[in-house]
Amino acid sequence: MPSTKTVDLAAHPLTAWQGPLGLPDFAHIGDSDFSPVFDAALTAHEAEIDAIAGNKDAPTIENTLAALELGGEALDHVSSIFWCRAGAYTNETIQALERDISPKMSRHFSAISMNEKLFARIDDLYQRREHLGLDAETLRVLEKTWKGFVRSGAKLDAEGKKRLARINEELSSLGTAFGQNVLADERDWALFLDEADLAGLPDFLKSSMAEAAEMRGQKGRYAVTLSRSIYEPFTTFSERRDLREIAFKAFTMRGQNGGASDNTEVVRDMLKLRAEKAELLGYASFAALKLDDTMAKTPKAVHDLLDPVWEKALEKAAADQKELERLAAQAGSNEKFAAWDWRFYQEKLRAEKFAFDEAELKPYLQLDRVIDACFDVATKLFGITFEEKKGIVAWHPDARVFVVKNADGSERALFLADYFARPSKRSGAWMSALKSGYKLGNGSKPVIYNIMNFAKPPAGEPALLSVDEAKTLFHEFGHALHGMLTDVTWPSVAGTSVSRDFVELPSQLYEHWLTVPAVLEKHALHVKTGKPMPKALLDKMLATRTFGAGFATVEFTSSALIDMAYHARPDAPAEPLRFEAETLEKLDMPDTIAMRHRTPHFGHVFSGDGYSAGYYSYMWSEVLDADAFAAFEETGDPFNPALAERLRKNIYAAGGSKDPEELYTAFRGKMPSPEAMMVKRGLV
Ligand SMILES: [Zn+2]
Numbered sequence: 001m002p003s004t005k006t007v008d009l010a011a012h013p014l015t016a017w018q019g020p021l022g023l024p025d026f027a028h029i030g031d032s033d034f035s036p037v038f039d040a041a042l043t044a045h046e047a048e049i050d051a052i053a054g055n056k057d058a059p060t061i062e063n064t065l066a067a068l069e070l071g072g073e074a075l076d077h078v079s080s081i082f083w084c085r086a087g088a089y090t091n092e093t094i095q096a097l098e099r100d101i102s103p104k105m106s107r108h109f110s111a112i113s114m115n116e117k118l119f120a121r122i123d124d125l126y127q128r129r130e131h132l133g134l135d136a137e138t139l140r141v142l143e144k145t146w147k148g149f150v151r152s153g154a155k156l157d158a159e160g161k162k163r164l165a166r167i168n169e170e171l172s173s174l175g176t177a178f179g180q181n182v183l184a185d186e187r188d189w190a191l192f193l194d195e196a197d198l199a200g201l202p203d204f205l206k207s208s209m210a211e212a213a214e215m216r217g218q219k220g221r222y223a224v225t226l227s228r229s230i231y232e233p234f235t236t237f238s239e240r241r242d243l244r245e246i247a248f249k250a251f252t253m254r255g256q257n258g259g260a261s262d263n264t265e266v267v268r269d270m271l272k273l274r275a276e277k278a279e280l281l282g283y284a285s286f287a288a289l290k291l292d293d294t295m296a297k298t299p300k301a302v303h304d305l306l307d308p309v310w311e312k313a314l315e316k317a318a319a320d321q322k323e324l325e326r327l328a329a330q331a332g333s334n335e336k337f338a339a340w341d342w343r344f345y346q347e348k349l350r351a352e353k354f355a356f357d358e359a360e361l362k363p364y365l366q367l368d369r370v371i372d373a374c375f376d377v378a379t380k381l382f383g384i385t386f387e388e389k390k391g392i393v394a395w396h397p398d399a400r401v402f403v404v405k406n407a408d409g410s411e412r413a414l415f416l417a418d419y420f421a422r423p424s425k426r427s428g429a430w431m432s433a434l435k436s437g438y439k440l441g442n443g444s445k446p447v448i449y450n451i452m453n454f455a456k457p458p459a460g461e462p463a464l465l466s467v468d469e470a471k472t473l474f475h476e477f478g479h480a481l482h483g484m485l486t487d488v489t490w491p492s493v494a495g496t497s498v499s500r501d502f503v504e505l506p507s508q509l510y511e512h513w514l515t516v517p518a519v520l521e522k523h524a525l526h527v528k529t530g531k532p533m534p535k536a537l538l539d540k541m542l543a544t545r546t547f548g549a550g551f552a553t554v555e556f557t558s559s560a561l562i563d564m565a566y567h568a569r570p571d572a573p574a575e576p577l578r579f580e581a582e583t584l585e586k587l588d589m590p591d592t593i594a595m596r597h598r599t600p601h602f603g604h605v606f607s608g609d610g611y612s613a614g615y616y617s618y619m620w621s622e623v624l625d626a627d628a629f630a631a632f633e634e635t636g637d638p639f640n641p642a643l644a645e646r647l648r649k650n651i652y653a654a655g656g657s658k659d660p661e662e663l664y665t666a667f668r669g670k671m672p673s674p675e676a677m678m679v680k681r682g683l684v
Contacts, residue, residue: 007040014081015041015074020392021403021414023447024081024434027393031093034082038101041075042108048072053117061132064121065142069491070441079105080434081395087432088451089396089424113152114161122146123154137657141490144656147293151281160280167277171609174270179607181261182600185254188261190216191224191246198222200239205230226251236343241335248340248594255600256577263600264577270606271572279570287567287613294499295620295660299568302616305623305674306564310557312683314588316550321592323349339592346548354547356540358466364524364533367419367454367463370470370514373523374477377513381644382485382652383407386415398422398456399449404484413437413484416449419463420456427453429472431479431507436494437486446495448483450476462527467541471511478510479503485652493656500614502660504621505628506652512629515542516638546682553681555596558589560616563605567613619677624664626680627672 009015014037019025048071055063086098112118125132126146129139149155153164192213198206206222208230213223224234224247231251235244255263274286283289287299296302324345325337331348333341375386385405392401399418406412416434418425429452437446452473457463465473482503483495496503513519515538524533565583566576573579580599589595597604597615604611611617628647632638650667665671678684 007036009037009040009044009074012037014078017077021389021401022445023392023394023401023414024077026395029081031091034078034094034097035100037078038075038082038104041072041078042104045072045075045108049112049115049118053115053121055121059121059124061125061134061138061142064125065138065145066440068118068122068145069141076435080432084432084434084449085395087426087430088399088418089422090426091424110152113149113154116154119149119154122149137489137493140657140659141492144293144492151289151292153281156280164277164280167273167280171270171273171277174266174273175606175608178255178263178266178270179603181263181266182255182603182607184261185257185601186226189226189250191243191250192216192218193222193224193243195222197240197243198238200237201234202237205233205237209234226254232343235340236347238344241333241340241344244340244344245338252594252598253600254598256598263606267576267599267606268572268574271566271576274567274612275570275572285568285570287564290567290613294614294617295502295664296616299564299613302560302564302620305620306557306560306616309553309619309674309678309683310561310587312678313550313553313557314590316683317554317590317593318550320346320548320550321590327352337592339594342551342592346551350544350547354540354544356544358541360537361467361533361541362464363527364520364537365465365467365470366525366527367465367473369523369525370465370473371417373514373519374474376523377510377516377519378477378481380639381513382481382648384412384485394418396422411445413446413448415480415484416447417452418449419452419454421453422456425451425453429453429476431476431483431496433483433495436483436491436497437488438491438494439489440491444491446484446486448480448495450480452476464527470514474511474514475507478507481510481652482506482655485648486655487653488655488657490657495655498656499660500611501617501620502624504618505624505664508621508625509628509651512625512632513638518638546680549682551593553683554590554593556619558584558587558593558595559597559602560619561587562595562599563602563611563613563615566599566605622680623672623674623677626676628664628668630676631668 012033013019013025013028014033017024019027048067052064052067052071057063082094082097082101086094122142122145125142129142134142153161156164190212193209201209209222209224212225212227212230213219213221216223224230224243231247234247238244238247255261278284278286278289281289283292285299287302291297291299291302296305321337321342324342327345327348328335328337328341331345335341378384378386383406385407386402387405389401389403394401394416396418398420399416402415402417403411404413404415421427429450431448431450434447434449435444438444450473452469454463454465454469479496486495488494496506517535517538520538521532525531526533562580562583565579566573576599584595599606602615604615606612628651632640632643635643646667650663654663661671675684
């Protein structure tokens, strides 16, 4: 282990940021710097925590809560650069370090949450909170901090603490096993086909199936695999009903095939441990524990959303099924309509109803103009402007740097964006922060970044986006605005530090402005002719958006309801898969649609804790964004200034400084109903 004495955190480019515009000096950061700097920064943070916990003075907000929040700056700095590199520009050195650093970090932070002297000081402040004369934000941060400690077991006796640690450890290895089992089933299963079996398949699918076969040592053949990107188009396009049935059954049985990779017992054990954990911490159920710090707060609130949606989705799906059965009969099928027929006939119906190719839109969506559109909408809504600074070295030559200014010309934030795919970048699109924005201590200006994976065009040609890609760009930029417009005192409630079922509101809401006619007229200009996108083309594109809503909503909502059914009870079902079947029967689940994720491969819920009792969050956010944009539509002005100001103040600037329900109501005047979301989905 390298000596930590050799690292001067106050001068090292990973921790003391002295590059242009106050960015890290990326040009002078080497891959081998990370490991010794991490060790030094962890040690420094430990010393800070010890000093706070061991302080002889009585606890104050200043010497305890603020000291805790402002501590670990060097660790924050090196971490943020490291995780940026690990996602956007990795290599073997970084990957090896990742495996080393993850467990180190988790040990470090669990030691802090189990630090009894530290908790005693927090608890002392918490007990006196009403008499400390605190402003609302500080009070909320104190309460959240205290709750965080308690939820980590700080109030349990020694026995309880030991049991909780054991449960957490077991849950974490079971979660890893769950994910690896699904992966094993996905890896081990393939259906090899030959040219004669490919009737109906589009070229893009044939080439990915050819590649999948070659990777499995069957060059010249075609493989159906259980990766969603092959399975879904295969069951959508294949004319071969027998093959669709084989693929469907294999896909829905992932994790339930007996043998070493079977997840039945893993799930049973996890549900038992989760129920025990909730009881140990004094909650009525695991769902009650998980929902405690969300916007929904209770299982009942989740059901108040999901139950009416479920009714509508069942009706819509039943009507859709009739139409699909008619198509199947016309096509000469006399088999009973089955789950492996749904996508296939739905695609036929789509082709019949909307003769329309998304590729027609692409020439109108030039990357640089879509970026301009993103900025322009932010200027119109929030008064901020963007100025690109060329020639600044960031983590990779493709990363671009923008200075973000307030209406009065003062600097608000830095925005960095790295748009193109490359082998060293993981797939997907995301937003993150090199530095978050807050006022505590000396304060900090946000440095926010977006990572995309658009195909890089040949030199000199403009990059063109699909509609989905343009939407993704708006989505991630919405998250970025949440980080950049933040206006809070405390770091732990800055920017996107909000609950899981609230964090997608700023991003999903922002997507709506992409298709506002005034935005498209100005920015969606044909790459050759410079003419704006014809309205008829846009209308056709918008009309296809609600197609197939019955199927999609039944697929999603059934998974969300099963997730809640497992976790909202005080105990655990002895046989989870039987419980799944019985619950679906009670719900009148149609046998022609499968859950989007069945229990034995429901990674959101079982491969770790992230979305357990939380799969509903996706729809919850959709309710919020549909209702929030409806507020603008109701005024007839998508940039209504008074509303935009309320949106800035209560949603984009407020972070987690207040309860999300309070924030939303301050913006909208009331809580949302699912109506606007159901209209958006085409369910009513
Ligand atoms: Zn998002």
